[in-house]
Amino acid sequence: MQSKHLELSQVGIDFPTPKGPFTALTDVNLKIAKGEFISLIGHSGCGKSTVLNIVAGLHTATTGGVILDGSEVREPGPERAVVFQNHSLLPWLSVYKNVELAVKQTQKNKSKKEIREWVMHNLELVHMTHALEKLPSEISGGMKQRVGIARALAMEPKVLLMDEPFGALDALTRAHLQDSLMEIHAELGNTVIMITHDVDEAVLLSDRIVMMTNGPSATIGEVLDVKLARPRDRLALADNPEYNHYRHEVLTFLYEKQKKVETVSSRQSAKKSSDSKKSNAA
């Protein structure tokens, strides 16, 4: 929190509904330093994605605003690259072309050779150089997400925004990708904001865990500093009392302080995400 790199101040958002405006978020205040890894955690429907979308510029805050390196965020842009939950690669482009599109669009002064090198460099970071000419439909979910990360990194973002990037993956693939992400973060030192449901993922990856209260009018409940030394090793940490302490803190927040009472209708709409949450908590 030394230097002000990314600052959310008094961020709030109302969505219009037939019954009048619905306040999804109020008074979200957060200062993020350069190179910090932040996780947003909270029950489904608490507005985590909305926070991320506001930082991305895909939603406009009703009150307050976001400042990145001294200028206000008004629209989406490649300096705030997003890794979407369901990868959202263009299905008609090969792995290589998907990343190339991002490079060509964001770094127009690069020569052909430089473009190729940069695409390859980013695909190497995520270990995907073996499938350059494959279409997204021909590779596994984990591979798609790797390419999605490569595409975001290739934009040379100041902030990398990840919306439950590993939520749709099986546990083993998820662990692999978490390790890859830690490697990349150690190497590049990007600022990362990641949304997650997964307590272990949050503790393992983050410098700070931002825990959100339940909506409507959701806001930041608590912020937990995770002071585990890097590089972190999931095997060693599994038995580490400090690690378990952090886990316990997050679980206490989620399941005691912000215990979610789900009505039938909200359960239906949030079924998918709450299912994965149950399995993570177990």
Add this chain to the structure above:
Amino acid sequence: MSTIPKLLMPVVGLLLFLALWNGVAKTIDTSLGQFPGPAQVWEQSLTLINEHIAQRDKASDFYARQEERNAERLAKDPSFEPKIRPFTGAPTFFDQIWTSLYTVMVGFVIASIVAVPVGILCGLSRSAYSAMNPLIQIFKPVSPLAWLPLVTMVVSAVYVSEDPMFSKSFITSAFTVSLCCLWPTLINTAVGVSNIDSDLVNVSKVLRLKPLSHVQKIVLPASIPMIFTGLRLSLGIGWMVLIAAEMLAQNPGLGKFVWDEFQNGSSESLARIMVAVITIGIIGFLLDRLMLSVQRLVSWDKNAVLR
């Protein structure tokens, strides 16, 4: 199912149909004689092929005679400038098939050139869609026969030239086809564009794609499957509409063939019309298959079941 019944069942269906047709045809007596059964139709299709060959022979003889005569006159008088007069024999059944195919393609291409961009516009902008929607809903169900007199009069008034490149009947038919086969492409394109995965649109926003490259890089490829669904429907409708348009506009295609045979009223007319009916059906089917293979070629979604 193994491969043998797969081939067998369509053949069985076809044979059953022919038997039924044969049986029923014998019981129907019209003022032009008995309704033609499969045998008469087969006979007439052979006749039509022979007529075509005979006409071609006549034409080549005609040109050969002209050349001979020109050569003779040139030998007598070196300043003579030879002229070749075109053969003016009646078009054969096969000439008429070509005319029909050509006309429907021109009409279809005009319709597509209009419908795809307008469809994309309607898909991208809610207000453009709201503005277009009433027009689409009202004009979509209009029969080609209602348009035809208007198109005919407009073409006669507007398309005036000393040396017309196309005949008026051709333009009238092609435009009527366009007017009727515009709608499926327009609607399907609009639906396809408006249903693009919002994540892909967000990718475009994060990359700050300009409107034109947004359409080119995201919108167009993403909606190609729906656009082609529309194009296939349009071509099917266009082909149906064309036959009616040709009957009334007297464009020398299959529609005119059917009309002329009907007016002619010989004992063979019904069988010849039946040949045309079957030909129209087969060509319609082939056009659809053609579009399907183009669709398969350009579609990125190789897993989609296309039929």
